[in-house]
Amino acid sequence: MSPFDPLVHLARPHRGQVKTAERITYLLDDSEIAKSEKENVQDPYSFRCIPQVHGATKDTIVFAHKTFKTEINSVTDNPNIFVGEDKIISGGNFHGQPLALAMDFLAISLAELANISERRTFQLVSGLRGLPDFLVNNPGLNSGFMIPQYTAASIVSENKQLATPASVDSIVSSNGQEDHVSMGANAATKCYRVLENLETVLAIELFNASQALEFRRPKKTSTFLESFVSSFRDSVPFVDEDRLLANDIHTAIGFLQNMSIDPEILFV
Numbered sequence: 001m002s003p004f005d006p007l008v009h010l011a012r013p014h015r016g017q018v019k020t021a022e023r024i025t026y027l028l029d030d031s032e033i034a035k036s037e038k039e040n041v042q043d044p045y046s047f048r049c050i051p052q053v054h055g056a057t058k059d060t061i062v063f064a065h066k067t068f069k070t071e072i073n074s075v076t077d078n079p080n081i082f083v084g085e086d087k088i089i090s091g092g093n094f095h096g097q098p099l100a101l102a103m104d105f106l107a108i109s110l111a112e113l114a115n116i117s118e119r120r121t122f123q124l125v126s127g128l129r130g131l132p133d134f135l136v137n138n139p140g141l142n143s144g145f146m147i148p149q150y151t152a153a154s155i156v157s158e159n160k161q162l163a164t165p166a167s168v169d170s171i172v173s174s175n176g177q178e179d180h181v182s183m184g185a186n187a188a189t190k191c192y193r194v195l196e197n198l199e200t201v202l203a204i205e206l207f208n209a210s211q212a213l214e215f216r217r218p219k220k221t222s223t224f225l226e227s228f229v230s231s232f233r234d235s236v237p238f239v240d241e242d243r244l245l246a247n248d249i250h251t252a253i254g255f256l257q258n259m260s261i262d263p264e265i266l267f268v
Helices: 006-010 015-027 050-072 097-125 146-162 184-214 223-233 245-258
Strands: 080-082 087-089
Touching: 006 015, 015 050, 050 097, 097 146, 097 184, 146 184, 146 245, 184 223, 184 245
Parallel strands: none
Antiparallel strands: 080 087
16 A cells, blocks of 8 residues: 555645545555555556556546636637627637647546556456466466456557547648648547547456455455445356456446446546
């Protein structure tokens, strides 16, 4: 638990980072596993740097929210008519650059959440953390969670392509009058694809992590997470032997989309 010590984060007080460390500490409050001594000195970055990486994404979401809130409450017509000043002014408030940049930034930050999530999934299936290869009994006879990790890896690679900024592109139209455009619509549709991909990658991590917990028994995680995983198990059972895991992944996605727990608590 040492990477989540508040002393570490108050020494670099980005709000998202500080809040993420606080919430992880809260979620793992009475975990027997978290209190266990570990053999290695430091965890891989994908675990140790969760506050820094997830926190930076949260700060990006706050920035995007602020940008959109300003936009929703703005006038983007052209020309602008100011009755009190008796002026009609041709301006450029229609230009979508603030939204385009925010969407590109948001897509990059969400892609990074998927990126670090897949790395944690890999750590769980690789046999490196005192867990069986591919998180399954008899890994020589069962492929276990190998294919879900493949799936997450392929999605993360697609996200890297989708996260290429649209706003750095422009093309001339209207006979040169519209000679610089934001490409904000393209940024938005790409960001939406990244968001959907992120849901799948996080669902795969949940699927893997819930399986890994069973191999830590008889030790338990926190009361909160034991309850959370128990609810998940109502939809996605433990994998004893190979089965079609695509169905479980889709069920896990639906579980994340429909859970009623306060997102302010869960968003880490």
